[in-house]
Amino acid sequence: MITYPMLKSNAVIGVTAPSSGVPQELHGLLKQATGKMESRGYTIITGETAWTQEKAKSAHAAKRSEEFNQMMQDDRIDFILPPWGGELAMEMLEGVDYDAIKEKWILGYSDVSVLTLAITLKTGMATAHGTNLIDLRGESSDPITAMWETVLKTERGGKVTQTSSQKYQKEWQHENPTPHVYHLTEPTVWKTVSGQAEQVKGRLLGGCIDVIKHLAGTPLGDVKAFSQTHIGGDPILWYFENCALTATDLRISLVQLKMAGWFENCSGILFGRSPANHPVEGYTAEDVYEDLASELGVPVIYDIDCGHQPPQLTLINGAFAEVTVENGKGIVVQEFR
Known part of the structure; x- marks a missing residue:
């Protein structure tokens, strides 16, 4: 519970x-x-x-x-x-x-x-x-x-619904804040590896992959025990945002989490927009997402409103969520059950 x-x-x-x-x-x-x-x-x-x-x-x-x-x-x-x-x-x-x-x-x-x-x-x-x-x-x-x-x-x-933004901030301009701090200039487009509309449900867990990956293998990163104790085996819908990892660093981090068992009983994975994700020898973040979707056999949705290119949704670790993506737009419904 x-x-x-x-x-x-x-x-x-x-x-x-x-x-x-x-x-x-x-x-x-x-x-x-x-x-x-x-x-x-x-x-x-x-x-x-x-x-x-x-x-x-x-x-x-x-x-x-x-x-x-x-x-x-x-x-x-x-x-x-x-x-x-x-x-x-x-x-x-x-x-x-x-x-x-x-x-x-x-x-x-x-x-x-x-x-x-x-x-x-x-x-x-x-x-x-x-x-x-x-x-x-x-x-x-x-x-x-x-x-x-x-x-x-x-x-x-209760339930709470959030929708994707119209525009997002490409880069910070700390010395030149707007009335709402951010400079929202770039059109927001949520994407799927499949290229099709997707809907996925599960218990949200996640954060900044640069740091949360280090919980794996520690007493504070026991996803299996959490699943058994608190969510009755409900599928987990992971969300990640990348602060500074290159595409290959991101790939290695995800392989580590897969090997640590974090993606067992996973219903899908969401990735936020990132100012990082730099390609390495032509290997891109999109390649990472495709590899992960193929290996896990679950929908992978990316460029969502989460992370270091605001604005971002308020995502609740532990809440049951239904995420729908269609025509570049996203809807996130979270249920506090």
Whole structure:
């Protein structure tokens, strides 16, 4: 059984940095983002790690896990929202008190996804893959990003529908933010390896493949035990986003996960758009997707709204999803069951 937290109106948000914090020269972004959330009725409690950054991390691993544990166990705090991702969240996973985790949403992507996936696999509590706090600092949010609130306010037993974006951002222009932060200029087209319309159903699990692949073979990456304990053997619908892997790195990572048993009882795989995926000797990401679809015999859908080329959907680890792709457009229906 999956446990689904519930985001209430005027919630108290805990801001902690399990990966990278915000360096001093960018503190203005964090103040802007927390101020924007406060103007919308939320109360913010900001941890020390959010304000510091040195040697590719916000703080020593022990401090990051301690602050995270405190916020997860603090009854005043309803929701954990890191400022952004980073590089070294993996370091703090051993210090997380999984037995004492209380029912509250954790939302993030990139490096934060190694923490959220580990928590869902270990505890059966749903976690959320989507926008980070810093990207909510704009005057407004685009319709896709803005759905995070609707998704996290969905009650157990309820359904929530999201649709693909009209346009996406090709590259970041941090020095030139728009009213909703992103520069959405490129037409969005969801694609399938089959070239045909596809519909696939299953329990969502996933995150940034650069980092979540390192959970395989550890006690925090036991997909088989999770499946047996929490979802009654329902098929798993994987989603991945690629931050920095070349096409061959991506291929090797997927082979590793296949060998680790992650794709047993898999109903399909979704891949987000990526600024990486660089070809190697003519071997492309599309070749990777075709190879995977052929080996697993399941639909593979790619260039969905997920990852480092926003906007992105809010995808819930543990939720039962039905994903439909037709004529370049996508619909994702998630059921909290």
